Amino acid sequence: MGAYVSNLRSVPSEWASRAYVDAAGHAEKYRRSVAEPEAFWREESACVDWIKPWTKLSDSSFEETDFGIQWFADGTLNVSANCLDRHLTERGDTIAIIWEGDDPSQQRTLTYRDLHQEVCRFANALKMLGTTKGDRVTIYMPMIPEAAVAMLACSRIGAIHSVVFGGFSPEALAGRIQDCDSKLVVTADAGMRGGKQVPLKANVDQALKHCPSVAAVLTVRHVGIDLPMAEGRDHWWHNLRERALPECTPEEMAAEDPLFILYTSGSTGKPKGVLHTTGGYLVWAAMTHHYVFDYRPGEVYWCAADIGWITGHSYVVYGPLANGATQVMFEGVPSYPDHSRFWQIVDRHQVNIFYGAPTALRALMREGDEWVQKTSRSSLRLLGSVGEPINPEAWEWYWRVVGEERCPIVDTWWQTETGAAMITGMPGAVAMKPGSASLPMFGVVPQLVDGDGKVLDDTAEGNLCITQSWPGQMRTVWGDHKRFFQTYFTTYPGKYFTGDGCRRDEDGYYWITGRVDDVINVSGHRMGTAEVESALVAHAKVAEAAVVGMPHEIKGQGIYAYVTLNAGEAASDKVRQELVHWVRHEIGPIATPDVIHFAPALPKTRSGKIMRRILRKIAEGDTSNLGDISTLADPLVVDGLIATKGD
Numbered sequence: 001m002g003a004y005v006s007n008l009r010s011v012p013s014e015w016a017s018r019a020y021v022d023a024a025g026h027a028e029k030y031r032r033s034v035a036e037p038e039a040f041w042r043e044e045s046a047c048v049d050w051i052k053p054w055t056k057l058s059d060s061s062f063e064e065t066d067f068g069i070q071w072f073a074d075g076t077l078n079v080s081a082n083c084l085d086r087h088l089t090e091r092g093d094t095i096a097i098i099w100e101g102d103d104p105s106q107q108r109t110l111t112y113r114d115l116h117q118e119v120c121r122f123a124n125a126l127k128m129l130g131t132t133k134g135d136r137v138t139i140y141m142p143m144i145p146e147a148a149v150a151m152l153a154c155s156r157i158g159a160i161h162s163v164v165f166g167g168f169s170p171e172a173l174a175g176r177i178q179d180c181d182s183k184l185v186v187t188a189d190a191g192m193r194g195g196k197q198v199p200l201k202a203n204v205d206q207a208l209k210h211c212p213s214v215a216a217v218l219t220v221r222h223v224g225i226d227l228p229m230a231e232g233r234d235h236w237w238h239n240l241r242e243r244a245l246p247e248c249t250p251e252e253m254a255a256e257d258p259l260f261i262l263y264t265s266g267s268t269g270k271p272k273g274v275l276h277t278t279g280g281y282l283v284w285a286a287m288t289h290h291y292v293f294d295y296r297p298g299e300v301y302w303c304a305a306d307i308g309w310i311t312g313h314s315y316v317v318y319g320p321l322a323n324g325a326t327q328v329m330f331e332g333v334p335s336y337p338d339h340s341r342f343w344q345i346v347d348r349h350q351v352n353i354f355y356g357a358p359t360a361l362r363a364l365m366r367e368g369d370e371w372v373q374k375t376s377r378s379s380l381r382l383l384g385s386v387g388e389p390i391n392p393e394a395w396e397w398y399w400r401v402v403g404e405e406r407c408p409i410v411d412t413w414w415q416t417e418t419g420a421a422m423i424t425g426m427p428g429a430v431a432m433k434p435g436s437a438s439l440p441m442f443g444v445v446p447q448l449v450d451g452d453g454k455v456l457d458d459t460a461e462g463n464l465c466i467t468q469s470w471p472g473q474m475r476t477v478w479g480d481h482k483r484f485f486q487t488y489f490t491t492y493p494g495k496y497f498t499g500d501g502c503r504r505d506e507d508g509y510y511w512i513t514g515r516v517d518d519v520i521n522v523s524g525h526r527m528g529t530a531e532v533e534s535a536l537v538a539h540a541k542v543a544e545a546a547v548v549g550m551p552h553e554i555k556g557q558g559i560y561a562y563v564t565l566n567a568g569e570a571a572s573d574k575v576r577q578e579l580v581h582w583v584r585h586e587i588g589p590i591a592t593p594d595v596i597h598f599a600p601a602l603p604k605t606r607s608g609k610i611m612r613r614i615l616r617k618i619a620e621g622d623t624s625n626l627g628d629i630s631t632l633a634d635p636l637v638v639d640g641l642i643a644t645k646g647d
């Protein structure tokens with residue numbers, strides 16, 4: 001994160017007077033959330049309708065001896081009933097979802113009543129296909145209302161969904177289906193992005209060659225293409241829908257029953273199935289959505305994230321729908337048909353609250369202000385940012401050009417593991433600093449530590465930990481509870497380690513500096529360097545590979561791969577293209593290497609460990625200060641790398 005400038009922007013007075021919390025309210029709520037959690041959560045957990053109210057708040061410990069995380073454990077509820085049924089009397093005819101297709105001529109709206117009926121039908125269809133409570137259902141869908149319908153239908157009957165982003169390859173999809181033994185896959189014939197078809201059902205067919213656990217595939221007709229349907233296995237949603245009743249009693253779930261699995265990349269090994277449970281997650285998603293976006297009935301909210309990521313789970317599906325919001329759901333991309341698309345959608349649907357990622361802003365910023373300025377955007381009153389640190393330049397552009405210095409920006413730091421926003425602005429309460437995610441959310445206790453685990457107080461920069469559990473915390477890694485403990489609670493015993501570096505300034509504001517582990521953040525999407533490496537070494541010509549992040553103007557970070565070819569293989573542009581294609585095929589387009597550096601050898605210590613620090617420096621182009629290289633088995637390797645860079 002470049003130069004650090006404090007640059008405080010005060011809370012606009014109209015916000016201070018109208019928001020759910022002002023500065024004093026924020027401070028008081030935060031204090032109570034930590035000092036009197038029982039009373040605080042008694043109040044805040046009422047944002048959710050409980051079937052049986054909870055009596056025991058939390059039973060959580062990050063210590064090895066009594067490790068475990070539980071919230072509201074004896075309470076019961078149903079998530080879909082909270083997102084749908086409870087709105088029907090007052091808001092049945094209110095629009096829940098305004099869908100905007102990739103093609104700007106395509107739109108659909110669903111009221112809460114429509115959505116309720118669709119979810120009930122879908123839930124009944126899931127039952128017809130033999131799905132019961134606790135079963136895993138993999139959802140591989142485009143951004144269409146049926147994606148949310150499928151998720152809510154699972155939650156209605158107590159099935160555990162695992163949404164896999166539609167941009168992942170059949171191989172990546174297969175791995176995620178196998179890991180959680182899904183019996184059913186929900187997909188669409190195809191999705192549309194930027195005028196191009198994404199062959200979802202064909203990818204599923206490909207993946208299922210390696211997935212014996214899957215007994216049924218439920219396909220939504222969206223694009224309308226002809227498809228081979230496997231007899232006995234494949235079902236069209238529109239056929240089942242005709243037979244499915246629009247009523248389905250929601251299953252009473254315990255607060256700690258699993259709600260969903262979402263796979264995410266870590267610094268080692270294959271992606272982890274992050275498990276979130278029912279009560280704590282819903283309270284956390286709904287509460288944070290309420291305060292961070294200050295949503296009021298009648299307003300139009302739009303989170304531009306895909307449901308394949310946690311942002312789509314918490315801030316397209318569960319948070320806004322639990323709060324009865326009217327929202328835009330967008331299938332396409334910001335650059336199609338042209339670079340005005342986001343702002344045209346804002347005008348067309350009179351969007352008041354817009355939540356997006358810095359990578360999209362940087363890409364649009366580069367195209368020039370005209371694309372924004374030719375739209376009105378007068379409906380906008382709040383802007384949000386998520387997924388990666390927002391550089392001050394992009395922040396200023398968002399503030400000045402998109403929001404015309406009228407709309408506060410809430411920068412929200414969080415992770416797949418944290419369920420929802422953890423360190424964040426709040427429009428009526430927290431003065432803004434461009435580039436800072438601001439202050440901890442109620443109930444969140446951040447701590448900075450140095451490499452040895454020493455706690456750093458006051459103004460400091462270190463590794464970001466969270467010392468106490470919060471309701472939306474992940475509960476386990478699917479099928480590997482040990483890995484959950486080892487990944488997050490052993491680096492700094494007794495604390496949850498986020499993997500992020502962070503600075504705290506003199507006003508107590510937090511500035512996320514980026515990952516300090518072997519995870520890279522490409523366009524706000526997480527990628528494990530180990531995953532890309534294992535894809536590369538699976539190629540017949542590759543002997544060894546090491547992957548690091550590199551600065552990238554639009555994506556935030558790009559993927560820089562050092563590759564040593566097998567003896568007898570000659571480096572060439574053709575091989576380079578072959579490897580790029582191979583990685584896209586193995587993982588998906590988001591893992592596309594930006595640079596393949598054919599390296600004669602990799603810098604290793606005498607014990608054979610690759611020194612990534614040096615590889616990062618060379619990738620950044622900063623070779624003046626490589627630090628101590630005397631522990632390398634062969635220090636000359638470094639000269640070889642510098643000499644071959646850019647070849």
Ligand code: WT7
Pocket residue numbers: 264309310311385386387388389390411412413414415416417437498499500512514515521524525526
């Ligand atoms: C990683 C988590 C937040 C949901 C989407 C990404 C980075 C996320 C911010 C932010 C600085 C951020 C962190 C974090 N990150 N939001 N506002 N400022 N960095 O979820 O895929 O689990 O990635 O994204 O490095 O650890 P994810």
